[in-house]
Amino acid sequence: MKVGDVSGLGNGAVGGAVSSETKEPSALGDVHARLTQIEGLVDSLSGAEASALLADVTAIAAEVDCLRLLLVSRIESSHIWQAAPNGTANSWLRANHGLDHRGAESDLRAARALLAHQQLRAALESGQISRAHVDVIASVGEANETRRMHLDAFMEVFINIARNSPASVLRTVMRAWADQIDPLTTARDEFHAHRRRFLHVNQLADGVSIEGFFDHEQGAKVIAALNGALSKAWQSDPAAPAGDRRGETECEPATVSTAQQRADAFIAGIIDPALCGGQLPSSGGSRPSVSVVVPLSRLEQPCGTAAVPQWLLADIARNSAGDSESDVIGGQSLVDGTAQLGVSNGPGQQLISDVAAQRMTCDCEIHRIVIDPAGLPIDVGRTMRTFPPHLRKALNLRDKGCVFPGCGKPPGWAQAHHILHWAQGGRTSLENAALLCSKHHHQVHAEDHTVEIGPDGRARVLVRHVLMRQ
C-alpha cells in the first residue's frame, strides 16, 4: 500500500492482484471513509441508536458478502487466474487474497451457487439468509450432478428453512434430502468421515492433552458412555442451596464447569473402571496400570516443607574445590530422588510433586521394591493394598460419600484418604481414614486442609480459609 493512501479497505478488497497495475483510488474509498466516521461515533450512541445501527450494518454486511462472492465469481470467469502459480482460481485466491485452500474452495462453490440460483442470490443480498446458509446449500446441494439436477425444484423450500433456522438445522434437512435422492454418495461421505478418525494423546509439560475425531457411529458410542458416566457422577450430588460457597477455597472455586465435569466423569466413570475391572488386555505379563515410583523418604516428610538438597550443594562445593573424585554433579540422583509417575505399557516416567505422590499412595496397591545404589532391584516385597476391602467397606458405610463440605459424591466415586499418611506413621484404620472424591482429595492434599473425625464419628474437613476467617 502506498504511503498516505487512505482507501485501505478498497485497496485490500481489490487486493494485491491488480495493485501494481492500478494507481486509481479504490471504488470503495467513500465507503471506507464513511465507516471510519461512524466508528468514531460508536461510543456516543445510545443503546437504542446502537441497536438500530447494528441492524443497518448487518444488512449491509449481507450485501457486502454477496458482492464479495460476485467478485470471486468474476475472477473465476475472467480467467485472470491462469497467471497464478498453479493456474487455478483457487491458487489465485490463495496467492492474492490471503485465503487457505479450504476457504478459497468454499468461496468459489458459494459464488457458483449464487450465479446458478437467482433466488439464492436475492435472499443473501436482502439479508434474509446468511453466508453460512449459502455454504450449506452450495456444499450439500451442489456436491454432484444428481443433487444439482434436483436442487432447483427444492430451492424455495431450503431458502424458507434458512430464513427461519440456523445453518445447522438447514444442514440436517439437506442431509436427509440428499440421503433420499442420492443414497450412494451419502454412504460414501460417511465412509470419508470414518477415514478421518483419529485420537491424539499428547504428553505435555504439565499434563496430557487429548484431541480426536470420530464418525457419527463411533462418536455416538463416546457420547453415550460419557453421558452415562456423567449422570452417575452427579446423580447423588445434593443440590447446593444458592449462594452456598462452602466448597470454595483459595485455589478452587466451588463451581465446576461442564468441561471439568466431563473430564472427571471420563476418568472416574470410564477410565478407572477399565483399569480396575481387568477387562483390558495385558501386555508383557502385567495388566495396564499406573505406577508411582517414589523413594520412601519423600513420603515420610509432611508435604509443603521445602528442603534444599544439601548433599547436592556439598557435591557442588567439593567439585569446585577440586577434591571430588567424580566430575559429574549428581543431577541424575536429583531426578531419581523425585517422585515419578509412569504407565506399565507406555513411555517413560514424568516427575510429580511429593503432594501428588502422597495423595496417590493414600489409596492404592503398594509394591515395595528395594533398589541398590546402581538402581537395580534387590528385593521385591509382596503387594499390599493400603485399604483392604473390608476396611474400605466399613469406611463407605461410615462416611457415606465425600466428606468435603458441600460435596457428598457417592462412595463409588470417592477415594480413601489417610488423615496421617501411612509413610509418616499413620495407621490404616477407620480412625485415620476419610472418604474424599477425586477433586476434593486433590484439594485436601494441595491446600493442606485439616481432616479429622468429627463428634458424630464421621470424618470431616475443616477448610482452611473458613478457619482463617473465624
Ligand SMILES: [Zn+2]
Ligand atoms: Zn489422601
Ligand SMILES: [Zn+2]
Ligand atoms: Zn468431594
